[in-house]
Amino acid sequence: MEKKPSSSLDYALVFGALMLLWVILSGKLDAFHLSLGLISCAAVTWMSGDLLIGAGSSLGLARRMVRLFRFLNYLLWLTWQIVLANIAVFKLAFAPRTAWQPHIVWHRTALTTDLEKFLLANSITLTPGTVTVRIFGDMLCIHAIDDVSAAGINGEMDRRIAHIFE
Amino acid sequence: MVISFLSALLILAGLVFFLGAGVGILRFPDFFSRMHAAGKGDTLSTLLIIAGFALYQMRDLGDSEASVSAVLVALKMLVIIAFLYIASATSTSALAEAGWEDGNDPVIAPKHENRLAGPPESRTAAADLNRNSTHDSQP
Amino acid sequence: MTFEHFSIGVGVALLLLMIPAMCRIVMGPTTMDRIVGANMVGTKTTVLLVIIGVIFGKVDMFIDFALTYALLNFTGAIAAARYLRHKGRRGIVLASTSEESVCERA
Missing domain, CATH: 1.10.287 (Helix Hairpins)
Structure with a gap:
């Protein structure tokens, strides 16, 4: 090799x-x-x-442990977001039709590597009211089901993911 | 006894969320909205129900000979949960992307700017990116 | 009421709650809708396999089936998505045509 x-x-x-x-x-x-x-x-x-695990990265064991710990911490937060998302879907499913405002929003992310973007897209899919449809370079095409959830795409998740890797 | 009660609670919560997903997948107006119900409701309800059964497997850890296989089964359920964590969101995104490529048009709510065609600031840049990225799928 | 009876009840409830997804498979206006419904039914079949294992007291055997089924379901969804996105290929046309078609539907 x-x-x-x-x-x-x-x-x-x-x-x-x-x-x-x-x-x-x-x-x-x-x-x-x-x-x-x-x-x-x-x-x-x-x-x-x-x-x-990313090829050629020359990180020591301690750095990797810190990363793993932060990633698990992030997973806990994400699980809570999934619960919130399901409550939102449950409410929307029984809401009258006027409560739905489906539309497309675009989000520019500062994350660069594929793994970070993959995490971001998966997280956006799992958080309340938003589904990642496509990734064009650094633009994410996101389908939001109402205005409140569209306002939730404000870069906070980007910061959390960047915090894992740095 | 307490553990059985807790696991029953988890399983019932999963069933309730699955009901929400089922109603959502029937009522929502277009393909992309249905992906919300399918992607989220399906994930969490499966996670909760399997976690409930995994918790039930751990109920009699005191028995010496039964405990090894019970722990193994619970660990395998955890493997299923970890796999679903990654796979469910990924397949949701992949299906949404395929629906977009396949020509499904989302229903855009009235009074909302129609941004289907591209990002608001630079449509041509997005078109260029898009043209480049159509070739990346070939292995 | 033992946990086995409860498991049977959960299985029946799960089967009944699958009906909306199956309706979506039958009605679904587009192919993608049907695939989403089938994916949902497949995920819940994983859970049903675990429940069957609990009812028959053979969880250690059925959990392997459930694991395999989850993997197969994921692979099937990805394969269907890959196949269909090469069939339609609409994404290249961004500005003009797609906007018109959306306006007349919305």
């Missing part, structure tokens, strides 16, 4: 995650199944280990 100098830490992390998944899914802890898991996880890590 002479594509990119991914650090050995990358491969170790990918291998660990795959092995954990193997143990959970197989559920057998004897030597035969564990050795099968070791072989297949090593093969997958060798072939595509640089796909899972």
Whole structure:
């Protein structure tokens, strides 16, 4: 593999995650199944280990831990947003037709990498009243179902996501 | 007993949100609004119901021989939940994009500026970006 | 009332609540509507598999089916989306034509 100098830490992390998944899914802890898991996880890590966690990033273990912690924190906030979104959908579903004001808004984001944009698009889809339709470069095409939720797209989520990665 | 009650509560909440999603997918006026009901209601109700059953699996952790398999089942349910967390929103966005490309026009509410054609400040820039990005889907 | 009875009730309720999505599959004006409805039914089938496992007391077996079904459902939705977006290809025309068609419908 002479594509990119991914650090050995990358491969170790990918291998660990795959092995954990193997143990959970197989559920057998004897030597035969564990050795099968070791072989297949090593093969997958060798072939595509640089796909899972951004290739070539030379971050130390401590930075990654901080990132993971912030990401989990963000996930908690996102879960609460999903609950709010469902309450909003529930209300709208039983609301009279005049309560719906569906329209398209555009949002320019300052995030650059694909992973950040993916997170942003998924988060916008899961938060109240908005669904990401398309991404053109740094413009997001968002379908909002009423005015209040359209006003909620104001860059706060961009800041939260940027905070994870920096 | 308390755990059974809690898991029943989670499952019932999931059913209520699924009712909202079902009514929404029937009543909403256009494809994109229906994506709201399908994307959000579906995600959270599935999460809640599976989380309820996972919690119920953990009810008798005291038993020594039953606990390993019970914990494994609960962990697998957690894997399903984690997968749905990523997959549901992604497939919602992918379907919305496909609907846009397929030529579904959203119903725009009256008194709202029609911004379907592009971002308000620079329509030509968006058109250029769009023309470039139509080729990126080929592997 | 045991939890198994409760699970049967939840399964029946889930099946009844799937009816709106199935109506959307039957009525849906566009193909995408039908796919969204089918996706919704598929997600809830994952839950139904877990419930069946609880009722029969074999969750450890049925949870694998549910996991596989969730993966297949996601793959199916993505595949349908990819296929249909290459069929229509409207996005290139931005300014003039799409605006007219929206105005006459809205």
